[in-house]
Amino acid sequence: MVTSALTDARTAAEAVVDPEMPMLTLADLGVLRGVETAADGTVVVTLTPTYSGCPALDEMRHDLRRALHEAGHERVEVRTTFSPPWSTDWISDAGRRKLAEAGVAPPDRLGPRPAGGPVPLTLHAPSRVVACPQCGAADTEETSRFGPTACTALRRCRSCGEPFEHVKEI
Amino acid sequence: MHSHDETDDENVYDALATADDDGRWAFGTGFDAGTAEIDAPVPDGVDRDDLATYCLMLADDALVASQRLSGWTTKAPELEEEVALANIALDLLGQARVLLARAGHLGAAEPYRGERSDGKGGCAGPQDDEDVLAYFRDDRAFRNVTLVETDLGDFAQTVAWLLVLASWRLALLRRLTGSRDPVLAAVAGKAVKELTYHRDYAAQWVLRLGDGTALSHARMQAGLEAVWPFVEELFTAHAVERRLVDAGVAVDPTELRWEVDAVLDQVLPAATLTRPERPAVGLVGGRGGRDGVHTEALGLVLAVMQSLARAHPEATW
Known part of the structure; x- marks a missing residue:
């Protein structure tokens, strides 16, 4: 009984979509850190922001509370945690596929980052290949490192001419 | 005709706010409630007031820088640069919010709270x-x-300012990821990735303008000269910082100079710019921003940032 309520709460929380990239659920984006039930039956959801100043965090909390209320959970608490920091590596394979299908280039997987020592500065544009999500061509260029949301950069395909967003790696 | 029913004429925003019992203060949305790290206890052997002050130092650096950068919104030379500067401002604002919430959790906000004008208790605003x-x-x-x-x-x-600021804050927060205070460590862990993007952005522009036309070179050098007198203060340790360095919580700013210098030594020659030689300003009798001793410029920044909230402290929507 308790287990099924928890499973049900998890399903409801995982289905909530990101307010800025609605092709992704919060589970796809990798910002849901946990869904638990407390002893008194309160559903406790733990979220982590993508960027420190992500303005969507408040909307995510609101949407999670509403989705869980609609699924019959009266007492809901949404907690936030900053550690460990979110990375684009947390975006699921399903999430990457959905981004590409929506015309947004998914991020590369960065893997474990070297620890310690100064962060190196590269003065020439990174040579990373970001394929065009429309035509698949590799010949694309960055038009702006910063885009309409904190997570995205703007790029343009030199082959088909289409501009597109790229979820930039952090 | 019916008499004036005061519920009809109540401020519609009040009705909106009570409809879902989720009225928001008009000038911000806090997230200090329910954030795992912010409620963490003060590490053993650390003075609570010192920790609160240190959180304010790092928060205020980010908050005031964010407010300055957002002044470019609607005025940047290209739409892409406007979006970039606004994004950088937003990252810094996010860093400031967590640090302010932590400082508040440690008691720093109490002297600034007021009473509600309607006598319902709580604080104004x-x-x-x-x-x-x-x-x-x-x-x-x-x-x-x-x-x-x-x-x-x-x-x-602006890009000279951002290159110095982002290089310095990146060096600082990279070390702070090892802080014994879990909030400082967590904020730093996220911020390092953001600041790396900010520094890249500034360095690319310093390079492009410095190694550009005669006019862009002259203006880039002049921009660097204007920023330079304020660099020395970045490497000056305050008594609070020194005590917290000993406690394993803070970073000693005097240790950051070589790392910032290494970045400038990489960027400035590549941009054909000359490292300025200008006397430092910013400290008055050894006291500076870390002591609350500021230039008149801060008053102007705060007037823009604070005046509306202070004029309408109880506004909700």
Whole structure:
């Protein structure tokens, strides 16, 4: 009984979509850190922001509370945690596929980052290949490192001419 | 005709706010409630007031820099640069919010709370510590370094300012990931990735303008010269910082100089720019921004940032 309520709460929380990239659920984006039930039956959801100043965090909390209320959970608490920091590596394979299908280039997987020592500065544009999500061509260029949301950069395909967003790696 | 029913004429915003029982203060949305790290206990052997002050220092650096950068919105030379500067401002604001919430959790907001005018108790205006600290402190209570409050001048000066600021803050927060305070460590862990993007952005522009036309080179050099007098203060340790370094919580700013210099030594020659030789300003009798001693520029920044919230402290929507 308790287990099924928890499973049900998890399903409801995982289905909530990101307010800025609605092709992704919060589970796809990798910002849901946990869904638990407390002893008194309160559903406790733990979220982590993508960027420190992500303005969507408040909307995510609101949407999670509403989705869980609609699924019959009266007492809901949404907690936030900053550690460990979110990375684009947390975006699921399903999430990457959905981004590409929506015309947004998914991020590369960065893997474990070297620890310690100064962060190196590269003065020439990174040579990373970001394929065009429309035509698949590799010949694309960055038009702006910063885009309409904190997570995205703007790029343009030199082959088909289409501009597109790229979820930039952090 | 029926008499004036006061519920009909009540402020419609009040009705909206009570409809879902989720009225928001008009000038901010706090997140200090329910954030795992912010409620963490003060590490053993660490003075609570010192920790609160240190959180304010790092928060105010980011908050005031964010406010300065957002002054470019609607005025940047290209739409892409406007979006970039606004994004950088937003990242810094996010860093500031967590640090202000932590400072508030440690008691820093209490002197600035007021009573509600309608006698219902609680505080006038924002409930959240971060908002009380951002909007209801005067300039003498801000602990930011002088650099962040300076007028940003033209775009060249702005990217010179950002190169110095992002390089310094990146060096600082990279070390802070090892802090014994879990909030400082967590904020730093996220911020390092953001600041790396900010520094890249500034370095690319310094390079392009410095190694560009005669005019862009001259303006880039002038921008660098304008920023330079405020650099020395970044490497000056305050007594609070020194005590917290000993406690394993803070970073000693005097250790950051070589790392910032290494970045400037990489960027400036590549951009054909000359390292300025200008006397330092920003400290008065050894006291500076970390002591609450500021230039008049901070008052102007705060007037823009705070005046609306102070005029309507109880506004909700």
